Amino acid sequence: MSALIETRQLTRVLPETVPVTLVKDITLAIDEREFVAVTGPSGSGKSSLLYLLGLLDRPTAGTLTIGGRDAEPMNERERARTRLSMLGFVFQFHFLLPEFTARENVEIPMRKLGRLARPQMRERAGELLSSLGLGEHLDKRPDQLSGGQRQRVAVARSLANDPPLILADEPTGSLDSKSSEQVFAILENLVREGGKTVVAVTHDLDMAARMDRRIHIVDGKIG
């Protein structure tokens, strides 16, 4: 069985006057239903790796296949489409659209994909938010929510189109320990009960220890 996402010698160099190597020769394979921690010191290239895995950035060398498909020949539109249907992002800061309510934010990727009818989208958004304990905050805008609540809305949004892979960049990095624990439990549950694959960058070694696998990055390389 082929991996959900697979890289070979993945490298990203910024073409500055003095070239900056963000990620170097990373070869890895992540299967479905894996709960993977990406660890490493600050500035080691963890976020850069996540952007490459999420098709937000293009490698300067090496290959990447996602869902068995080579990402190299995809054009901008196909990459966007793949992000929309196969990937969910959760960043350290919530990155919600500020003018829209929690429910609308979750609906937006569904509306872009257009696979469901509008009433179903609304229903699904409500269910996702409720399952993350936000049933009472559906119609609140991001600035009316706490940090932990916003991060849970972001998780709900990443699940909107039921993608197989969730990429999280320090999802608990800006949260207090109680909210952190809550968000971590949600991610864990996505893998254990939801059948998702979650790749999460974390500084918290306790959390990393509770995950299936740890990929340690040092100076852009697996170390």
Place this chain on the structure above:
Amino acid sequence: MPLIFDIALTHIAGRGRQTLVAVIGVAVGVGFSIAMAALMQGGQDDFVRQLVDTMPHVDITDEQRTARRQPAEDAFATVAISGLRPRDDRRGIINPTAATSWLESWIPGRFAASLKTQGVIRFSSREVGAAIIGIEPEREPGVSPIVGNFVEGSFSALAAGGNNVLIGDTMASRLGAGFGDTITAVSAEGLTRNFKIAGLFHTGTTARDEGEAYVLLKNAQILSARPNAINDIRIKLDDPDRAPAVAQRAEAELGYKAVAWQEANESILEALVVRNVIMYTVVGAIMLVAGFGIYNIISTITHEKARDIAIMKSLGFPESDMRRLFLLEGVAIGAAGSVLGGLLGVSMTYALSLVRFEIAATGQEMTRLPIAWSLTHYVIASAFALGSAAVAGYLPARRAARLNPVEIIRGAS
């Protein structure tokens, strides 16, 4: 509502005051353009209408466009003849009866034949040079510029027969003559004849009011010793726009120069075209300024929304969606401005149509500004506005679409 539309609206609604300023900018541009166009078009229509009313739509005279070929030119290849003049100036339209009955058979309008000669009008010791025009009173009213403009007497006095003349009020005052006085007409041939002033007209056209004298055709023919002659056929058409075609056909058939009013006023009509070019240039300039307002707000929005653009791209919106989003925002402002500007245009045009003023020179005529109500003005102004809005929105939209989400996401965390 489509998603992109939804997002576009929240963006512009989120910047209420600035959006309002941009919308008002477009609206003022559209409104003023419409009012200006209504005024300029109105003035032009009014001018052309007067032009068309006061002159024949087609004027057939006893001239030829090119000199008649001389026998010597046919006989000798090297002969060239120039500056040729007829022995005497007693030309005229040959066989006028045939010509008029042929015209009668197809002209979509009315016409009248006349004999126009130069002469002098004398009263007591004064003399005024005049065009003495012999007319047929039955036909003349259909083409005449003077029938409805009598200060004293009336046109029908001529039809009654006898030695009557109709002259303009200016000529009368220059002669010192009044209604009912008898004047003497002297033709170029030196013949004289007395006429009684049976009507005084005032058309407002100076050349006519001080230089034309109307008598019966028969009398003009006697005065110039040219029995049965006519030298001018004036045609009024039901549709003035058909004048060039009618002129062409008449000229081809009759062999005499037939001039349509458009040809006679070519330079004036050209000046009107230049006026229109100037008008559309001004409209374009106004819209350019309005476009800057739109460019400004869309640029501001794209800068402020850089984070949102990165979010949407990371969620899976392609660049084309981002371009469409901001282009739509520009066009939405342009559309709102067009609608508001249309209303403004209607009100300003209406207000202009209410303005009344006196013409200083005569002091007697109260006139309204000539206004043209035309849907075309609204369509053109809106099209200009939407076009400049699209351009103004597209430039920042394209820049926004190319934003690299990684840079923004990295910068924020």
